[in-house]
Amino acid sequence: MEARSSARERRAAQPAGSPELSREPTLATGCRAIRLTELPVASQAGRVDRPGSASGSGREPLPVLLQQAGLLGGLRPGRRLAPRALSYTPGPLRNRPARAPIHCRTPNRRAGAQRPTHPAAKAPSRYSPLALCDIIHFPLDYLASLVGRALGVVFVSGKDKREQVSRDRPLILTSPGKCAGCNKCIARCPSPDANSSVLAGDSSFVSVDPLRCIACGACLRACDHDARYFEDDTEAFFADLARGTPISVVVAPAVRANFPRPELLLGFLKSQGVRLAFDVSFGADITTWAYLKVIGERGLDSVIAQPCPAIVNYIERYLPDLIGRLAPVHSPMMASAIYLRRYLNATERIAFLSPCVAKSDEIRAAETGGLVSYNVTFSGLLRYLERRRARLEESSPAGYDDLGCGLGLLYSRPGGLRECVEHVAPGAWVRQIEGPERAYPYLHAYGERLRAGKPVPLLVDILSCADGCNLGPGTTGEAALDDIDATFNALKASRIAQRDGWLRKPASLLRYFEKSLRVEDFQRSYRSRAEEISRTEPGAAAIAQAFAAMR
DSSP states (O other), X not given: OHHHHHHHHHHHHSOTTOTTTOOOOEEEOSSSEEEOOOOOOOOOTTOOOSOSSSTTSOSOOHHHHHHHTTSSTTOOTTOOOOOOOOOOOOOTTOXXXXXXXXXXXXXXXXXXXXXXXXXXXXXXOSOOEEEGGGTSOGGGHHHHXXXXXXXXXXXXXXXXXXXXXXOOSOSEEEOTTTOOOOOHHHHHOOSTTOEEEEEETTEEEEEEOTTTOOOOOHHHHHOSSSOXXXXXXXXXXXXXXXXXXXXXXXXXXXHHHHOSOHHHHHHXXXXXXXXXXXXXXXXXXXXXXXXXXXXXXXXXSOEEOOSOHHHHHHHHHHOGGGGGGBOSBOOHHHHHHHIIIIISOOOSEEEEEESXXXXXXXXXXXXXXXXXXXXXXXXXXXXXXXHHTOXXXXXXXXXXOSOOOSGGGGGGSTTHHHHHHHHHSTTOOEEEEESHHXXXXXXXXXXXXXXXXXXXXXXXXXXXXTTOGGGOTTSOOOSOHHHHHHHHHHHHHHHHHOOSSGGGSTTHHHHHHHHHOOGGGGBXXXXXXXXXXXXXXXXXXXXXXXXXXXX
């Protein structure tokens, strides 16, 4: 601690921009170092630059609660973080415009910043990811990887680059031969006009609009005819592992509800070539810390939690006025990936073992920077194991390679985020709401209360799935709710009662993050997609033609 304090004092005394103590990261290309500034902080339209919870709530402002917990120190509540531009000087390998390659991180020895030590942390690598499609055509992926090893460059595959475009087909699809036209999917869908009836000869089926669909999975549960299905990246994940592609996995906390012995699953995956396995519960703890820190520093009066990508999809498409209220912090999945990339210098691809279909949209979004390459759902994983006739019982158990988690493992159940926040900031006003029948109408009501100047919660813990992520659309849905709750209640009790490790005191893990992490690394932005939807509105001629066909 004394050495770290003296280092901070030296940095404070050092003139700005000093090369010796600068925290400015660099990008190593194998020929020269490219210096990067900090990632930009998303500007949040509609935010209120003042501390505290919602007006009229009668609760202590969150910065006061955090200062009492020792998390904010001398920070001044209400101070807005100014956005920071990103720029760099292109190296000799290529000349490209400045952008935010957040999938790149150089070894800590170049950045000059103190990072946490970790048993899984690799030795400083001279490899840095470059976009393969900028240099070489997709079919030459394997040859490029061999050349890259010789040149000291790691290439990100063309597949990763292509995934960062807008969705041109729905994640959820229809089997026309199975669709009975009962319209139950239309009745359950929270997205206006995401489903439409299509005539195919003498029959019809209900198709999905890829722009309007938020991939919440409500129609998957509603369909009685097995006509709806979804696509994930399970096949691509195992195919790339078989080709020797280096991949690490980040695993959703919901794995505990869907696999009786997750350690056997991890052992099987590592036997197939997976390098590292990280518990997203650790990323959830980072997200909790970042939520509280950003709310306190910016003086935000109310934010909507964003771990649920279906909720984010809905707001970006149908309620763009609420985009400024989405928490400017990455989800636990992305926080885990960022920690791997930036703090452990991992250069391999990252796969997410997931209970969620909509996570594919988050992975592909430009705002998440391509850090994660695969969305491998639990149900897709189970189908793969069945086809392979693989028995997890025959695998050797393996553990996670991370530091261990706190209460972040609760994120996957309803109210899990609320439990985490209230554990470190008692008295904070957190609204918990789940299920498509309640969640999406609540968002409309929330917006109306904002416009009317009425009190709103400090944090809205909202999930599209009624039973949380543990029984999301990417799971089999066979686990019993009481069994899940019993498992997670026992895990919560063991974490709170733990005398050794992170939770010796309620906020000890968060204080560790305060000393070791930079909150700017875990912030994100959003964009409105309402214009994309408006382009698909039928014109007067199309409407007239439809009426003529009905006659």
